[in-house]
């Protein structure tokens with residue numbers, strides 16, 4: 001049995017979690033604190049790195065104290081400390097990683113530097129007793145990745161985006177449509193009353209034999225439509241048609257990857273996996289083709305520290321740790 005304190009500070013959420021678990025048992029999330037900076041960055045239409053890191057350092061200590069109090073554990077009862085070590089904004093990663101190392105050093109406990117993407121990847125299994133072999137789709141603001149997962153720590157990259165990530169496309173199209181940042185949830189709301197067949201946007205690479213994605217053409221198609229129609233458009237129809245294209249691409253490529261690898265279980269994670277229309281389409285396709293679909297609970301889809309704590313716990317229980325001299329890695333890959 002081990003109790004871990006984990007910090008996530010790779011982008012614009014400052015998060016601290018405390019998790020407790022042991023091999024073969026379901027992990028308990030004793031506390032999961034998140035301080036979102038969305039309001040802070042909204043007026044700039046995107047994340048400002050300097051503001052993000054300053055805010056992480058201002059919020060972190062209070063969040064650690066709240067997490068300990070919510071979990072009902074003392075600092076002395078923490079067996080190991082973890083933080084996201086990449087990928088992400090360098091100045092933001094440094095805040096969380098330095099804080100976790102400081103606590104580990106002061107208490108003489110091990111430190112674990114965790115790949116943010118591994119946190120997302122494993123998040124659908126947080127409430128389960130094991131991580132079985134499966135096909136994983138990570139769809140977030142920074143990444144769109146298909147991976148063949150043999151088990152914890154054993155990942156093979158099958159495909160990724162060649163330009164924008166799916167969430168990034170949502171955010172950029174949201175901006176074009178004059179919706180607030182972040183665009184993902186706003187487009188989902190607008191799309192609910194729109195016609196997904198109103199505009200025939202491109203489904204780039206959908207029928208190519210490889211497993212890569214491209215979303216920048218889709219974003220440009222939305223821009224050209226807006227320019228051509230000169231404001232005479234329905235935002236709901238545009239949002240619904242854009243979302244329909246994204247969903248068809250994500251579902252199509254994920255099933256293609258599952259057939260190619262022979263995996264029967266599909267897990268989706270990351271902020272975009274919160275999207276109800278995507279979930280419904282993925283579930284329908286999985287049911288039709290006999291695949292089992294696993295999703296993360298909504299609280300653990302967007303950036304949080306519980307997923308970092310869970311990934312760290314699995315590594316800690318396997319006897320792993322990271323040297324305190326280990327650096328942060330803004331471009332850290334998950335798998336080759």
Ligand code: KG4
Pocket residue numbers: 011139140141142143166167168170171182183184185188270271272273274275276301302303
């Ligand atoms: O995983 P996440 O919190 O952060 C990264 O690691 O990037 O994902 C954030 C992304 C943003 O691009 C946001 O617009 C998108 O997830 N997102 C959504 C929804 N909720 C968040 N995209 C589509 N539909 C949603 N409901």
Ligand code: ZN
Pocket residue numbers: 116120140141270271302303
């Ligand atoms: Zn993320």
